[in-house]
Structure formats: structure tokens, C-alpha cells
Amino acid sequence: MKFKFTALLWVRRAVLATGVLAVLVFFGVQPLRASARSEGNAFIRIVHASPDVGIVDVFVDGNRLLSSFQFATVTGYVPLPAGSHRIQVALIGTGVNAAVMERTIDTSLDGAYTVAALGTKATGFSINVFTDNNLISGHGTKVRLYHLSPGTGSVRVDVGAKAIISGLAYQQVSDYVAIPAGTYTFQVTVVPQDTTVPFSATLQPWTVTSVFAIGLFNGHPKLELVSAQVAGIPHMPATGSDPRPQPAASYPLAPWLVGLLVALAISAAIALQRLTFVSRRAALLPGK
Template sequence: MKGLLYPTRLLRRGGLLVGIMFLLGFFGLGTVSTHSALADANTSYVRVIHASPFVGTADVFVDGKAFLNSFQFASVTDYAALPSGNHKVQIALVGKGIGASALTKTLPVETGKAYTVAAIGATPQTLDLQVFVDNNKVSANQARVRVYHLIPDAGQIDATIGEDNTVKNMAYRDGSSYIDMDTGPCEFKVTVPLVNQTLAVPKTLAPNTITSVFAVGMVKGNPKAQLVTATTPGIPGLPQTGAVPVLPDAATPDAPLLQLTMVLLLAIGFGVIRHGWRHA
């Protein structure tokens, strides 16, 4: 009879160990997921576009430290993590150093938000930073598009996204609302009624992405007006930044506790099986 009970006991105790391992895995993953979500909610992101015809190639400093070197006109950075609070931003002609900054401005950054910061202005007097708050939430398997009017001498413009979406009478320094789009080939057009000029650029919209269309340059001077696009991934259904920044490993502070829990649970599980073998 004892021999018949041994397999049953072993199976029960083996099942207990499997259950312990499952809880261990669930606990570990839950800890990482929870802290990653908290880290994302408490992290701010900033990207920068150089849209100032006056500055040319520039160096950008944040809080007294170099942030971007040899930043060329019409360039767009990826998102970078930035602590919340007020940050001192300075822009200088390339190689001139922070002491020769043409623009010094305080940039307030709120927790959990994403920003596009445009360096704008065609003269020393109009040099400025235009800040846009981003919302890169995207519907699953869809794409989103936003247009930014950064041409200082264009007056109002009209933007066309694909065949069916038009944004009328955009003023300088405006950003359009986000437009939901089907994926696939798409053409962006910006018309400048003031000079009867149309700018166009083709783009293939990928699923779960946010495409920004920046109208930059000058219609009556140099550098010439052009459309610049930048695409970042969005996270379906979540109000994330959609940015590429890699979050720090927020589970690290709890690693010792998690490791101790793993050792204890494994010891309990193997102790149960060993006890079963000795008394079978």
C-alpha cells in the first residue's frame, strides 16, 4: 500500500513545487512591470528641432552642460529623458561657446509629459523656443500625424495629409491636432497662399507610429522652405511618449529582496520533495 501511495505523494509535492515556481515567476514579473510603469509615469521626455533660419549650425546647452553639438538646421533629435522642473536652455553659434549664447531661456518640464521644443526665429530679436506638448497615444495598428508650422515669413498655411485630411489657416508657431490615419503610402502637402507655393513630401505610414511634419525654412529667403518628417513609435492604447528612450531598470532597488524570496521559495519546494523521498 505504501508503494502505491508514493507516486501520489510525489506528484502532489511536485505539483506544490510547480505552484511555488509559478508564484515566484509571477511575483518577479509583476515587480518589474509595476516599477517600469511607475518609472514611465514619472519620466519626462524632450526632443528638439532646429527651425531657426537665423542661427544656422548651433550648439545647445542645458543647465550649463553641452546637450547638442553642431546641431544643423532642420535636424530633429530623438526624445531624451529629462528630469521634471525648470531647465536653463542656451543656444550659441557652433564653436562660440556658452558665453556667446544667442538665446537663454528657462524651459519648464512637467512630470510624465513629452515635449517637442523648436528653436525658431529669423532675426536676433525673434529668436525663441516654441514648446509643444506631445500626446503620442495611438490606436492599435493605426498611425497618427501632426503638422507644425515653423516658417516665419509664410503667413498662414494650409496642410493636407493624404487625400481626405486638411488643416486650414495654420498660423506661424502652430501645431495641428493629431490626425488618425490608415497605414500605407501617404503624401503630405503644405500650401503657402502668400506666395502660391506648395511643399510636398511622400511618406509610408507604419502601424503604431506617430509622424511629425515640420514646415521649416523661408519662402522669401534662405534656407529655403521645406518639409521635414520625424517618426517615433507609439504604444497602442497607452498615453506614453511613444519615444525610443530606454527606461532605467526600475526594479533594481528591489533586487536583493526578490533574490532572497527566490532562494527561500526554492528551498521550501526542494525540502518538501526531499522529505517525500525519505518517507515514501
């Protein structure tokens, strides 16, 4: 009788364990909802690179996104619903109807964009949009230069004796340059004047560093290099360009695994039922 009671207890435990396993596996490998991964968003960051405009307010679709936004400032990425958006820049406190520059931009799902306010009174003001790519391969890093300095002429970037970027003109952006993580001194040379501006930065692993040439080579405010570093996105299929950290991937539940779990649960339940019946019958027999 003691043996049968022990067997009954173990079968009950097996049924409970099978049920718990089925729940854990089912919920642990369900496909990730699209809303949890991207929420239907694109991502933009704003750069104030217009020397003559001064402090501004920035509006998106008529709503204020930034207040008191100063020259030579770069924001982090902010999410926006993917699609078309109206970007407007106005002098501080003057309101959206007094915008001095505006542009409609088109964004795609999980796309990352740099929106730059550019120009001077002499050249005119404008908004430029650059498509970013924050994917990183391996454990390295990459760097990119945005030439946003009016009247400066083309630039070249050297690391040591090697030119990594050359012939970059105003309102252009370089290709991404993949280099090992580490601390570097970049020599940014204004080619027509043969004048070099050194710039030092520590490139952390798994990051993307953007360097913005902002200001005036001949004038005020002076030419300066402003950097922004963001965490990279592992270069794997279907990761997109979302600059935010991504949730851990999950996978659909295989049909054969569902069948196996169901079969185990049914078999354990039948065994429990039979053993319970045998135990009760044995308890009713004389001398038991």
C-alpha cells in the same frame, strides 16, 4: 511497500511543484516599479529652425546636450528629469555664456516636448516649446504639422481633394490628424502666394509623424519640409506620453491567490509528513 514509496514520491513532487508555482506567480505579477516604467523623466527633442543662426551648440542647465547642431535638423527624444530646465543655444564653439537664445521650460512626468530654435535677425530669435502627444488608438497613425517658417504666411495641407489642416500660421502647430497607415503625398499650400509644396511620406502603423515647415519662402535657405516619425504609445489608461516602448504591464498579487497558494503548500507538507511517518512505521513492522 512499493505503493507507499510511489505515493511518497508523488507527494514530494507535488510539494516541490507548489513551491515553484508560488515563486513564479509571486514574482510574475508584482507591481511594476515606477523607476522601471518612467524613471521620473520627461522627454524633449530639439529642432533647429532658425535660418540665420548657423551651426550651434545646445545646452541644458549649463551642460552641452548637442554639438555642431545644424539647421533643419530634428533630434530624437532624449530623457530629462521632469521639472524646470534652462535651454540655451549658442553659436558653435562660443560657449554657454554667449547664448543667442534661451528659455526655461517646465516639463511633467512622462511628458513629451518639441523645443524649436526659431527666428531671423530681422524678427529676433526665440525658443518655442510644443507639447506632444504620442498616444495612438487602434492600428492607425497620425500626423501633425509644425509651422516654423518665418514670413511664409498661413498654410493648408491637403490629401487628395480633402483639406486636413488649414489656417496654420507661423509658430503654430496643428492638431493631430488620425489617418490610416499608408503612403501619402501631402500638398502643403502657402495660402497668400497660392504656392504648393508636395511632400510624400510613408506612415507606418502605430507611429506618429511630425512634419516641420522650415526655411524661407522668399529667401535662403529655401522653404523645406522635414519629417520625423516615432513609435506611438498604445492609448490605454496610465500609459502617459512616454515616446519610448513601454514595459509589459503587470498586476498586484490578489490576496485570495496568496491564501490559496499558502494553503496548498501547507496541505502538501502535512500530507508528506504523515505519509513519511506511515511509511517508516510500516517498515518497522514484522514481516514488512
